[in-house]
Amino acid sequence: MDTDPAALAISVCDRNGRPARAPGLARWLAGTAPARARGTITIVLTGDAAMRRLNREWRGVDRATDVLSFPADDAGLRVRGRARHLGDIVIATGVARRQAASARHAYRTELKVLALHGLLHLLGYDHETDHGQMRRLELRLRRMGGLAAGLIERETRA
Incomplete structure (x- = not known):
C-alpha cells in the first residue's frame, strides 16, 4: 500500500483478509488517533x-x-515512499456485540472503543504497567472522538 507516510491509513478486514463491513470505523479512528500515529494499521474483525x-x-x-x-516488528521501518506498518488490531465480533449490549450502546460504538484501545497498544502504551498514561490518553481521545466510555474505565469499574 503506497500511502502518505505522514498519515494514518487503516484497513478493516475479516480473518481471511477480505474487506469487512464496519462503516466509518477506519475514518473515525484515523481522525481520533494521536498525532504521532503514522503508518498503516489493519483492523481484523x-x-x-x-x-x-x-x-x-x-x-x-x-x-x-x-x-x-x-x-509490527521494528524491522518494519519506513520504506522509501511507503508508510510503516504499525501492526494489527484484532476484534472479536461476538464479544463486541455482547459488550455493546451490556454498555447499552451500538455495536459500531463498541468497535470504536476497542479499536482506539488497540491502537494505543500498537503505539506502545500498556495500561497494566504505565502508571495511568494510557488511561489518561484514552480518556482524552475518546472524549475528542465522542465516546462516552472507554475500555480501561470499564475494566476498572468491574
Missing part, C-alpha cells in the same frame, strides 16, 4: 472461536477476549 485461539496462543489465556493488538 473475527469470530469468538478464532479470538479464543489467538488469546490462548499469544497470551496463554483460554477464552475469547475483546481486542488484541499485534505490533
Whole structure:
C-alpha cells in the first residue's frame, strides 16, 4: 500500500483478509488517533472461536477476549515512499456485540472503543504497567472522538 507516510491509513478486514463491513470505523479512528500515529494499521474483525485461539496462543489465556493488538516488528521501518506498518488490531465480533449490549450502546460504538484501545497498544502504551498514561490518553481521545466510555474505565469499574 503506497500511502502518505505522514498519515494514518487503516484497513478493516475479516480473518481471511477480505474487506469487512464496519462503516466509518477506519475514518473515525484515523481522525481520533494521536498525532504521532503514522503508518498503516489493519483492523481484523473475527469470530469468538478464532479470538479464543489467538488469546490462548499469544497470551496463554483460554477464552475469547475483546481486542488484541499485534505490533509490527521494528524491522518494519519506513520504506522509501511507503508508510510503516504499525501492526494489527484484532476484534472479536461476538464479544463486541455482547459488550455493546451490556454498555447499552451500538455495536459500531463498541468497535470504536476497542479499536482506539488497540491502537494505543500498537503505539506502545500498556495500561497494566504505565502508571495511568494510557488511561489518561484514552480518556482524552475518546472524549475528542465522542465516546462516552472507554475500555480501561470499564475494566476498572468491574
